[in-house]
Amino acid sequence: MRIAHIRQLGAPAGTGWRLAAALDADGSRWLDLEAARRALVAAKPARAHNSALFRQPITTLDAHLAAGLRVDALGDLLEAEPDEPMDASDLQFGPPILAPPSLRDFYAFEQHVGTMWKRRDMEIPEAWYRLPIFYFSNVSEMRGPGDPVWAPRGSSELDYELEVAALVDTPARNLDARRGTDAIGGYLILNDWSARDLQREETTVRLGPAKGKDFATSIGPWLVTPDELTDARRDKGYDLAMTATVNGQELSRGSWASAHFGFGEMVERASADVRLRPGDLLGSGTVGSGCLLEIRDERLGRYLEPGDTVTLAVERLGELSAPVVERPVA
Numbered sequence: 506m507r508i509a510h511i512r513q514l515g516a517p518a519g520t521g522w523r524l525a526a527a528l529d530a531d532g533s534r535w536l537d538l539e540a541a542r543r544a545l546v547a548a549k550p551a552r553a554h555n556s557a558l559f560r561q562p563i564t565t566l567d568a569h570l571a572a573g574l575r576v577d578a579l580g581d582l583l584e585a586e587p588d589e590p591m592d593a594s595d596l597q598f599g600p601p602i603l604a605p606p607s608l609r610d611f612y613a614f615e616q617h618v619g620t621m622w623k624r625r626d627m628e629i630p631e632a633w634y635r636l637p638i639f640y641f642s643n644v645s646e647m648r649g650p651g652d653p654v655w656a657p658r659g660s661s662e663l664d665y666e667l668e669v670a671a672l673v674d675t676p677a678r679n680l681d682a683r684r685g686t687d688a689i690g691g692y693l694i695l696n697d698w699s700a701r702d703l704q705r706e707e708t709t710v711r712l713g714p715a716k717g718k719d720f721a722t723s724i725g726p727w728l729v730t731p732d733e734l735t736d737a738r739r740d741k742g743y744d745l746a747m748t749a750t751v752n753g754q755e756l757s758r759g760s761w762a763s764a765h766f767g768f769g770e771m772v773e774r775a776s777a778d779v780r781l782r783p784g785d786l787l788g789s790g791t792v793g794s795g796c797l798l799e800i801r802d803e804r805l806g807r808y809l810e811p812g813d814t815v816t817l818a819v820e821r822l823g824e825l826s827a828p829v830v831e832r833p834v835a
Contacts, residue, residue, distance in 0.1 A: 506577070510649075516597070521565075524538045525591065533592065535591040539563040566603070575674045575675055576690030598651075601727055607785045608641065613764045640713075640718075644722075648722065655829065663829065664698070664809065665698060667749045668788050673782070673787065678776050686731065686768055696827065699718055700720065703717035726825055729823075747795065749818075759793045809829050812829065
């Protein structure tokens with residue numbers, strides 16, 4: 506199942522997001538889930554008495570999770586026969602989760618980590634191989650598909666980072682790695698934008714990252730439930746290609762299957778002695794070659810500039826694009 510927040514292109518300013526599910530594998534046709542709920546209740550009123558899913562209007566995924574329901578419960582709405590499926594070409598897509606309570610971004614791909622430490626003429630610390638390491642990012646600056654991004658004040662080294670994120674959809678505490686993926690409701694693409702010059706200064710004092718990271722995070726274009734990926738499972742990830750292009754030129758390519766840590770291990774680490782909440786996001790960290798800091802000199806020769814368009818793609822998870830623009834004055 507693929508779930509997305511959508512609204513019609515050209516909708517009036519302030520129009521709210523609606524929750525929809527894809528009706529086909531390529532995401533070309535979509536079902537409005539509130540319309541589906543109403544149709545199913547009209548056909549069988551007892552549904553509203555027997556299931557919390559049918560009792561209240563379907564608004565956003567955030568509200569669905571806040572009501573104590575998991576992502577896969579929405580699958581019951583796909584029984585509805587759509588009168589007029591919505592065509593993707595007529596829709597704008599928003600962030601799959603509108604206001605995540607938190608974002609923990611991990612560091613799970615050895616090739617990327619090794620490149621970062623090699624730049625310092627150092628080996629990867631032994632602790633990295635034992636501990637899934639993460640930092641907390643800023644959830645106030647989340648972007649959806651097509652939303653513009655700009656370099657923050659004082660930066661001229663804007664970079665993309667090609668990642669996968671997992672959405673936690675049930676309360677969890679002290680889960681072990683074997684049960685960790687049981688808390689995941691779906692996966693999506695994540696772009697952990699970085700201001701490399703600011704980040705470089707901050708890391709000299711061994712704290713952060715902070716302003717080098719917190720200005721924007723893009724997610725989307727939709728949420729894909731784990732059952733859609735089962736046949737591609739390999740090692741600690743999935744045998745699915747991850748790519749990044751700038752202005753149509755492919756710069757980065759890797760595989761989710763190359764992760765040193767799986768999301769089950771990330772959930773174990775993140776939930777140790779604390780509560781994970783429905784809506785929390787866990788980022789994988791950057792796949793090998795998945796940022797300009799690694800491959801700029803050979804591939805592009807510069808960092809991102811206004812006028813560039815960055816597109817991240819992960820097989821079965823879709824494509825997430827963003828235009829780079831000048832920093833707004835106000």
